[in-house]
Amino acid sequence: MPERIDYWGIPHQWGSPSILVYSVMFLAGAILIFRFYLRARLWWKVGRPESRWNKLHIRLYNLIKYSIVQTRVLRQKYPGIMHIALAWSFFIFFLGTALATIDSHFFKFLNGTVFSLYKLTLDLFTVVFIVGAILAIYRRYVTKPERLTYQPQFTWSLILLTVIVFSGITTESLRLAVEQPINGVWSPLGWLIAQAFLFTGASEMTLTNWHLGIWLGHLLTAAFTVITLPVGSLLHILTGPVNIFFSELDRPMGQLPPTPTGRDGQPVYVSMLNELTWKQILNGDACTECGRCQDICPAYGAGLPLNPKDLILGIREMLEETKASPKENRYDRSLLENPKLSKEVMWSCTTCAACITECPILVEHIDTIIEIRRHLVIEGMIDSELQDALTNLGQYGNSFGQSPRKRAQWTQEFDPPIKDATREPVKYLWFVGDYASYNPALAEMTTKTATVFNQVGLDFGVMYKGENHSGNDVRRVGEEGLYEMLVEKNLSALDRCQYQTIITTDPHTYNTLVNEYPFPEPQTILHYSELLAQLIRDGRLQFSNPLNYRVTFHDPCYLGRYNGVYDAPRFVIKSTGCELVEMPRNRDLALCCGAGGGRIWMEEGNIQERPSESRIREAVKLDGIEHFIVSCPKDITMYQDAVKTTGHEADISVKDLIELVVEAL
Amino acid sequence: MTEIVVIARLVPDLVEELEIAPSGTALDLSWLRVIINEFDNHAIEQAIILKERSGATVTIISPEAEGVEDMLFTTAAKGADRLIKLTGIGEEKPTNLSLAQTLATMIKEMNPDLVLNGVQAHDDITGDLAPQLAQLLDMPYVGYISGVSLDGGKAKAYKEYPGGILAEMEINLPAVLGIQSSEEPPRYVAISKVRQMMNSTSIEEIQSSELETESGVVIKRMYLPEAAERAEMLEGDEKEVATKITSILQDLGLL
Ligand code: SF4
Ligand code: SF4
Numbered sequence: 028m029p030e031r032i033d034y035w036g037i038p039h040q041w042g043s044p045s046i047l048v049y050s051v052m053f054l055a056g057a058i059l060i061f062r063f064y065l066r067a068r069l070w071w072k073v074g075r076p077e078s079r080w081n082k083l084h085i086r087l088y089n090l091i092k093y094s095i096v097q098t099r100v101l102r103q104k105y106p107g108i109m110h111i112a113l114a115w116s117f118f119i120f121f122l123g124t125a126l127a128t129i130d131s132h133f134f135k136f137l138n139g140t141v142f143s144l145y146k147l148t149l150d151l152f153t154v155v156f157i158v159g160a161i162l163a164i165y166r167r168y169v170t171k172p173e174r175l176t177y178q179p180q181f182t183w184s185l186i187l188l189t190v191i192v193f194s195g196i197t198t199e200s201l202r203l204a205v206e207q208p209i210n211g212v213w214s215p216l217g218w219l220i221a222q223a224f225l226f227t228g229a230s231e232m233t234l235t236n237w238h239l240g241i242w243l244g245h246l247l248t249a250a251f252t253v254i255t256l257p258v259g260s261l262l263h264i265l266t267g268p269v270n271i272f273f274s275e276l277d278r279p280m281g282q283l284p285p286t287p288t289g290r291d292g293q294p295v296y297v298s299m300l301n302e303l304t305w306k307q308i309l310n311g312d313a314c315t316e317c318g319r320c321q322d323i324c325p326a327y328g329a330g331l332p333l334n335p336k337d338l339i340l341g342i343r344e345m346l347e348e349t350k351a352s353p354k355e356n357r358y359d360r361s362l363l364e365n366p367k368l369s370k371e372v373m374w375s376c377t378t379c380a381a382c383i384t385e386c387p388i389l390v391e392h393i394d395t396i397i398e399i400r401r402h403l404v405i406e407g408m409i410d411s412e413l414q415d416a417l418t419n420l421g422q423y424g425n426s427f428g429q430s431p432r433k434r435a436q437w438t439q440e441f442d443p444p445i446k447d448a449t450r451e452p453v454k455y456l457w458f459v460g461d462y463a464s465y466n467p468a469l470a471e472m473t474t475k476t477a478t479v480f481n482q483v484g485l486d487f488g489v490m491y492k493g494e495n496h497s498g499n500d501v502r503r504v505g506e507e508g509l510y511e512m513l514v515e516k517n518l519s520a521l522d523r524c525q526y527q528t529i530i531t532t533d534p535h536t537y538n539t540l541v542n543e544y545p546f547p548e549p550q551t552i553l554h555y556s557e558l559l560a561q562l563i564r565d566g567r568l569q570f571s572n573p574l575n576y577r578v579t580f581h582d583p584c585y586l587g588r589y590n591g592v593y594d595a596p597r598f599v600i601k602s603t604g605c606e607l608v609e610m611p612r613n614r615d616l617a618l619c620c621g622a623g624g625g626r627i628w629m630e631e632g633n634i635q636e637r638p639s640e641s642r643i644r645e646a647v648k649l650d651g652i653e654h655f656i657v658s659c660p661k662d663i664t665m666y667q668d669a670v671k672t673t674g675h676e677a678d679i680s681v682k683d684l685i686e687l688v689v690e691a692l
Numbered sequence: 693m694t695e696i697v698v699i700a701r702l703v704p705d706l707v708e709e710l711e712i713a714p715s716g717t718a719l720d721l722s723w724l725r726v727i728i729n730e731f732d733n734h735a736i737e738q739a740i741i742l743k744e745r746s747g748a749t750v751t752i753i754s755p756e757a758e759g760v761e762d763m764l765f766t767t768a769a770k771g772a773d774r775l776i777k778l779t780g781i782g783e784e785k786p787t788n789l790s791l792a793q794t795l796a797t798m799i800k801e802m803n804p805d806l807v808l809n810g811v812q813a814h815d816d817i818t819g820d821l822a823p824q825l826a827q828l829l830d831m832p833y834v835g836y837i838s839g840v841s842l843d844g845g846k847a848k849a850y851k852e853y854p855g856g857i858l859a860e861m862e863i864n865l866p867a868v869l870g871i872q873s874s875e876e877p878p879r880y881v882a883i884s885k886v887r888q889m890m891n892s893t894s895i896e897e898i899q900s901s902e903l904e905t906e907s908g909v910v911i912k913r914m915y916l917p918e919a920a921e922r923a924e925m926l927e928g929d930e931k932e933v934a935t936k937i938t939s940i941l942q943d944l945g946l947l
Binding site: 286294404405407409411414417418421422423428429430432467506507508509511512 | 707885887931
């Protein structure tokens with residue numbers, strides 16, 4: 028029966044080789060832990076305290092999901108397979124080594140079939156590793172995507188891993204060549220290489236000597252890798268899982284944290300390194316530099332100064348500067364002075380959440396950006412357009428600087444008038460939102476929506492001048508005080524109303540109502556796409572005129588990524604008889620229109636290609652698409668403009684979901 | 693320390709449609725909301741800039757009106773040191789002369805180096821508050837100033853004249869200046885800062901003396917401008933008006 032032999036071919040005359048192996052690895056491990064401790068200590072030392080120890084079972088679950096199964100890594104095919112191949116093969120090698128240790132010291136079980144299977148698995152994963160390494164080499168040295176970091180430490184890591192694996196399989200095949208065990212074929216790759224060794228005609232003695240040398244090399248490379256792990260690009264093997272373990276669990280993605288208060292009870296507006304929380308600093312140290320966030324960021328794509336990867340690495344950079352001059356002990360370094368974290372960078376973010384949806388190790392970019400924005404707002408470092416919008420919002424409750432009494436001007440043409448929900452009970456309270464209420468170009472869409480509601484006999488009303496801007500984007504701009512004020516006004520207006528369900532046409536409003544408003548009681552809140560889908564399912568909304576358009580649909584960030592509403596609008600589109608063709612970037616991959624996070628109020632800056640234009644170009648590439656369907660009032664203006672500026676007026680037209688419904692009725 | 697006093701007034705907010713009261717000689721105030729007078733806002737900004745530049749104590753005085761506290765706290769959040777609400781103002785607007793008299797008594801005690809006021813306000817009929825004040829305080833006055841700097845016992849002020857001519861003038865302090873615009877546009881101040889001020893600052897109230905409401909100027913009629921004969925008014929909503937404008941421009945061969 029085949030059986031695992033401890034330290035085959037390793038001379039025993041200086042005592043058991045395990046003493047050597049264990050002392051080398053123990054030493055390496057101790058150095059690793061010490062160096063890692065030196066690094067990790069800083070997170071807590073520099074950063075603001077924040078508790079992330081609750082819900083341990085979910086944290087454990089996330090650890091398995093994101094750092095072992097690596098579901099996020101697998102979102103992208105090529106890099107996903109590449110990384111999985113490298114990581115999983117090492118998981119298996121690690122497990123294999125651990126099992127061997129158990130077998131040799133505690134419980135002998137690696138014999139017979141189990142042993143053969145054990146060998147087969149290790150051998151197969153060597154092949155898996157080789158595939159991963161080839162993919163990695165091809166990617167890093169041939170295709171060279173822009174998003175990667177090209178620094179020697181990445182090459183070093185790849186070399187070290189490859190040396191470990193190659194020396195491992197060589198040791199193995201040399202053993203097979205000499206020993207020629209009956210289960211040799213269970214290590215197909217090793218067996219194959221063994222044949223090559225046999226072919227050279229080298230003597231058993233020579234092969235055994237080689238075996239010893241390469242085995243030693245294998246051991247020392249492994250030890251070296253462990254020792255250098257905390258200073259190389261493999262550090263993410265440790266920090267990644269730590270970052271994942273401590274990721275945010277108490278808030279949904281659509282909820283921002285309130286302004287934190289410091290020990291002195293004063294609000295903390297983050298502008299210094301040591302005003303970040305330890306977790307925000309850990310983000311910087313954990314970043315794998317994979318560049319996924321950079322790749323998907325609409326601001327970066329548009330040529331704006333923001334690169335989310337650099338932003339996170341900027342934090343690491345500043346921490347490293349701190350370490351470089353530990354005597355000075357200066358942790359109060361101004362973040363904004365680092366060009367990767369400048370105020371222009373902060374103002375470029377549309378808060379589209381693409382980065383945080385993509386990041387394999389759950390870095391939380393947006394929280395950091397918003398906290399720094401809060402500082403910028405307090406210091407008045409905002410551009411004049413944003414200043415006007417905020418002044419108007421404070422003064423009139425809308426960014427248009429119009430009288431609150433004009434909010435419901437679009438209702439004038441309705442007879443009987445649309446119910447005032449602040450005066451009479453309604454079943455559905457429609458939170459109309461600023462753009463749909465005040466933008467003259469959108470009045471038509473708003474009245475169409477109301478007309479459809481009337482036609483299906485929906486008992487609905489609006490709050491007229493009682494409604495204020497919901498504040499979603501005010502909060503994302505970093506004007507927390509104004510946000511709170513708007514919330515208070517809206518809650519007191521809502522408190523005067525009798526209703527069962529809140530509906531809204533605006534995904535931004537939807538997000539803050541669902542995730543952030545401190546309602547005294549649980550609420551039912553629906554986006555109009557969800558309401559329409561419900562009405563269709565209940566048979567209350569029936570279409571007699573099926574449309575035969577070929578259309579595509581744009582997922583609004585605050586409806587899709589933030590709140591997972593992907594299917595309702597698609598169901599409505601299909602129910603109107605349209606054929607829906609998806610853009611390559613659909614659902615949680617959807618590209619932001621560029622208006623979110625208060626960007627719609629700011630100066631555009633030096634933009635190369637607007638995200639909305641890139642989106643329209645993406646849509647017209649689809650075959651025979653007539654209409655670009657949107658379900659957010661801001662999207663109508665954003666994309667109608669983009670269709671004009673890209674010169675695609677003849678190819679595609681922008682339609683709101685409600686227009687399809689009206690046409691199909 | 694330099695003492696700067698700014699007089700800030702609230703005026704009807706023009707985002708609301710203006711309506712004439714049944715009397716036909718005044719605005720219907722029942723619907724009107726008020727807002728800080730834009731020129732006074734610039735005067736405040738200029739005062740804060742001076743304070744930031746070389747140190748000063750800034751006092752803001754505002755005649756009472758609905759929302760005046762919020763306005764005053766906002767100025768505190770910007771950097772004003774002392775907030776004063778002038779009470780005892782009745783329904784009817786006092787004349788500038790009597791307001792100036794009350795203010796002058798108050799301001800004299802403060803021994804200011806500089807008194808700033810917006811050069812005009814759109815609800816001010818006679819437009820002479822600042823000059824009257826200068827007269828009563830026996831200080832020099834210049835109006836339509838855009839930008840001030842302080843230099844020892846003198847102020848340097850900039851004034852734009854028609855035709856793009858810029859004048860730089862030197863004024864002996866103390867002085868009263870009518871501000872048209874500050875060097876930098878008025879800053880934004882975060883609401884949380886204003887709210888913080890509400891808890892940490894207080895507004896002093898000073899009772900005004902008897903105020904005159906009748907001056908030698910009498911409003912006989914207040915009305916919305918009527919379309920002149922030659923003007924054609926385009927009726928309709930935004931879209932219709934836009935279409936009409938386009939077709940007119942086309943007719944004129946401009947498009
Ligand atoms: S939220 Fe969107 S815009 Fe902001 S950094 Fe992330 S990907 Fe870029
Ligand atoms: S932040 Fe996340 S997605 Fe971006 S480069 Fe780092 S690890 Fe990759």
